[in-house]
Amino acid sequence: MxxxxxxxxxxxxxxxxxxxxxxxxxxxxxxxxxxxxxxxxxxxxxxxxxxxxxxxxxxxxxxDQAPSQPVDSSSERIASLKLKLLGVVSGLNRGLAASQDDLKRADEAARELEEAGGPVDLSADLDKLQGRWKLIYSSAFSSRTLGGSRPGPPVGRLLPITLGQVFQRIDVVSRDFDNIVELELGAPWPLPPIEVTATLAHKFELIGTAKIKIIFQKTTVKPTGNLSQLPPLEIPRIPDALRGSSNPGSGEFEVTYIDSDTRVTRGDRGELRVFVIS
Known part of the structure; x- marks a missing residue:
């Protein structure tokens, strides 16, 4: 003894x-x-x-004495890298104003956070996806179209479309996955712009531990602002002229980092997206 x-x-x-x-x-x-x-x-x-x-x-x-405090714990490093990534993308207007150098810096900052956070396993904790997530950056928007690397309507070019906030609403029980986009559509003078919210409804399924597959269901357009009293308009599928032949209505992406308030994903065509809980 x-x-x-x-x-x-x-x-x-x-x-x-x-x-x-x-x-x-x-x-x-x-x-x-x-x-x-x-x-x-x-x-x-x-x-x-x-x-x-x-x-x-x-x-x-x-x-018997109190242990010394670690100089730099894993959680402190992750918090620091999160702030670094958010600082890099915060002034890029969700990616619409991103240059090639901006895209590179954002990608490097995201990879540092992904490495520090380690592999994502949603099969053990799918509830981490639950909630309404606000998009703060998409590398695909640097193409200046709403479709990103997939063809879509141009922003501020041929069509007078102004992109507002973009959200993802995820329900892990019903497996609903909605992309919600606020848009301002230009109208002939002297009519004011038309404000609408487009909801692209999908179902999702988990593939493996961190990959998500979404399957398109329908699009709902709801007027807001001065026309908010009008009923929503449901569109079964996005018109081919806007959707393009390369967009089949479904897609895949991998969740490369996630915690209670931040999510980083990489799409099947390499798009980097950063979300915060809203």
Missing amino acids: ASLLLFFPHPTLPRLSRSFSSSYSSTGYFAGNSQLQSLKWGSSYPQRKRVYPKFAVNQVSVV
Whole structure:
């Protein structure tokens, strides 16, 4: 059984010690000058300093003391890399204003976070996807079209379309996966712009541990602003003129990083997207 050694430092006495069993009285024992002396607590000696036990474990002495704080823990590094990624993409208007250098910096910052976070396993915790996520960056928007690398209506070119906020609404119970896009459509002068919210409804399924497949269902367009009293209009499929032949209505992407408030994904055509919970 490991013995317990107590040290009582005193300015006028040499360092003295004695091993003793777990049964002991209020008498403290000292060994000095080859003689044993005992002193009752509360004697006339000056007030002693705090006693710190020293344990002998497997004949190796270990002083019982508070462990030192780690210089840089894993959680602190991840938090720092998250801030770095959000700082890189925050001024790029969701990717619409991104240059080639911006795309490279965003990709490098995302890869650092992905590496620090480690592999994603949604098969063990699918609830992490649950919620309404706000898109703050998409590398696909650097093409200046709503379709990204897939052909779509141009923004601010042939059609007077202004892109507003973009969200993903995910329900892990019903497996609903809705892309929600706020748009402002230009109208002939002197009519004001038309504000609408387009909801592209999908179903999703988990492939493996981190890959998501979405299957298109329908598009619903709901006027907002001054025309919010109008009913929504449902479109079974996006018109071919807008959707393009290369967009079959379904797609896949991999979740490369996720926590309670941030999600990073990479699409089947290499699109990098960054979301925050809203």
